[in-house]
Amino acid sequence: MxxxxxxxxxxxxxxxxxxxxxxxxxxxxxxxxxxxxxxxxxxxxxxxxxxxxxxxxxxxxxxxxxxxxxxxxxxxxxxxxxxxxxxxxxxxxxxxxxxxxxxxxxxxxxxxxxxxxxxxxxxxxxxxxxxxALKDKYQFGNIIGQNAGMKKVFEYIEKVSNSNATVLIGGESGTGKELVAKALHYNSSRKNYPFISINCGALPENLLESELFGHEKGAFTSADSTKIGLMEAAHKGTFFLDEVYEAPHSTQVKLLRVLQERELTRVGGTKPIKVDLRILAATNRDLAEGVKQKVFREDLYYRLKVISIEIPPLRKRKEDIPLLVQHFINKYNEQHDKEGKIQGIEPDALKCMENYEWPGNIRELENTIERAVVLEPGGLIRVSSLPEEIFKAPSPADNLIPAIEGEGPVDLEQTLDNIEKSMLLGALSKTDGMINKAAKLLNLSFRSMRYRVKKHNINAKTEGNE
Missing domain, CATH: 3.40.50.2300 (Response regulator)
Known part of the structure; x- marks a missing residue:
């Protein structure tokens, strides 16, 4: 121009x-x-x-x-x-x-x-x-979800974005931990400074420390010049430690020093370097269990877990699947310039997706929708455009109802109990454990709902008793 x-x-x-x-x-x-x-x-x-x-x-x-x-x-x-x-x-x-x-x-x-x-x-x-564009992309309002667990995530992002508190983000692989980390950064006062991340499990120990803290010339055989580390490069910004559980013990000690003293020393160096950083960390493992097993430092664990945000897996927020499906359809319609745009998804195909357990979480769902957008010749995603493991996934009821085979008896009462408990848990998960609201979802009276919750020994709460 x-x-x-x-x-x-x-x-x-x-x-x-x-x-x-x-x-x-x-x-x-x-x-x-x-x-x-x-x-x-x-x-x-x-x-x-x-x-x-x-x-x-x-x-x-x-x-x-x-x-x-x-x-x-x-x-x-x-x-x-x-x-x-x-x-x-x-x-x-x-x-x-x-x-x-x-x-x-x-x-x-x-x-x-x-x-x-x-x-x-x-x-x-x-x-x-x-x-x-980055701030808009990583606005917490653009993280898709209406599930009660996701609403808690949004609340935490809104409350802690502008603080300097260290945040530990938990969740299974593919749930969107880095997206939450970027939302925290781009909605903070540090948004005009770098957001830098590293996967602690992707590099061997010596290379990880060189990447994190930098090195001085001559620190090791191939160190023919001084190198600034990623943490030093993120000065005044945010540093994201992805899969922090995988950090070697020696690296954990040095990370603890950065958190406590706000300074680091390059590999092969002796001079402390002050850094102004906000540290965010994520893991798909149980850090508390790692502390018990002596593979993760207890002092580092508590330094990281000042604020803890847990992202629910997709199988526990299936009411969000229609929203996510449409979001990714819109995204890949734009990215793959096809003559005929995909308008939506057929009810049978959506039902298959809601029945599937999604071990790969949001990442797997996104890949599935991209594949369907590319392959689907019509205006709606059909069952035939889905991977076999999804359209052949059993429904939740199929998992609860045993097949009547041979001459062995089937315990009908136990089967009905299992179905009832599963429905109670499903309704409670959608209402943040509130008996009053879950009863309405199941068209039950409050007394009937409370009786069934007690019968199945389920932890739940009523309004005014949170």
Whole structure:
């Protein structure tokens, strides 16, 4: 896209000369004959670069610079003057001018300054766009879910985003732990600084420490130069330790020091380096059990678990499947530019997906929908577009009802009890364990629901007794 440039000079010949030269280079050019006119134009339009003479009658170039700084601070301003003085140059640069040029000037050098200034504006706009895009992408409102467990996740994100507290995110593989971590970062005061992550189980011990903390030249055989570690690079931002359970014991000791002292030492170094970081960690393992088994440090465990967020697996939030399916249909309709867009999913196909247990959680569901969007020739995802393991998955009732085979007896009472307990647990999971609300879902009276909960020895609660 062609850059828009405003040229401000009280000399008509200078305005015309610069306008012709800049248009020949492909720029869109507007001109102003004095500072007052330029200020009005700046306040009403957006320019990629402003070029202004300093010495003009009444309103001068400094006034134009001040106006740009007030309404369009990201726009580079190039100051021109035929009366160069060190004091004026220093003043304009202190006020934020991009460059200071003395007339007469070499046109080739002048065009280089213009090109660099224009590129700076474009980079600033791209950077701003990317920051807004990232913030929008990782708004906690864009994490899909209406399940009671997911609502708790949203509440925690909203409450703790702007704190510096360490957060431990738990959940099975594929539940979206990194998405929650990014939501915490991009909704915090650190959002304009780096979000850097590392998978603690993906690297051998020596390489993991070099990546985390950096190394000094000569620290080991291949260390032919000093390297800044990822934690140091994330200064003022957020550092995410994914699969922290897998961190070797020696690395755990060094991570503890970062959390306690807010400093680290590069591999092979002796000088402590201060870092300002927010630490987030995630695991699909039971860290408390790791502490009992002596594979995870107890002091590090408590340092990480200042705030704990647990993401429920997809099999425990199946009411969210229709929302997630439509979300991923929309995403992959856009990504795979097919002639016929997928509008939705047939009821039979959705039922198959709701019956499936989803061991791979959201990640598996997303891959399934992408596959279906690519393969489906019609406007709705059908059962035939789903993987075999999904459309052949038994329904929950099939798992509870034993087949009557041979001559062996089937315990009907026990089977009915199992079905009843399963339905009670399902209703309670959708109502955050509230008996009153679960009773309504099952069309039972409160007394009948309370009796059945007690009969099956299920933990539940009533309103006012939380």
């Amino acid at each position: 062609m850059s828009r440039i405003l040229v401000v000079d009280n000399e008509k010949s200078m305005r015309e000369m610069l306008s012709i030269a800049l248009k020949n280079e492909g720029y869109e050019v507007e001109t102003a004959r004095n500072g007052e006119m330029a200020v009005e134009m700046v306040e009403g339009s957006d320019y990629d670069v402003v070029i202004t003479d300093i010495n003009m009658p009444r309103s001068n170039g400094i006034d134009v610079l001040d106006a740009v700084n007030r309404v369009r601070p990201e726009t580079p301003v190039i100051m021109m003057t035929g009366y160069a003085s060190a004091e004026t140059a220093v003043e304009t640069m202190k006020k934020g001018a991009y460059d200071y040029i003395t007339k007469p000037f070499n046109m080739k050098d002048f065009m280089l300054v213009i090109r660099n200034a224009s590129e700076k504006k474009q980079l600033a706009e791209e950077n701003t766009y990317l920051k807004f």
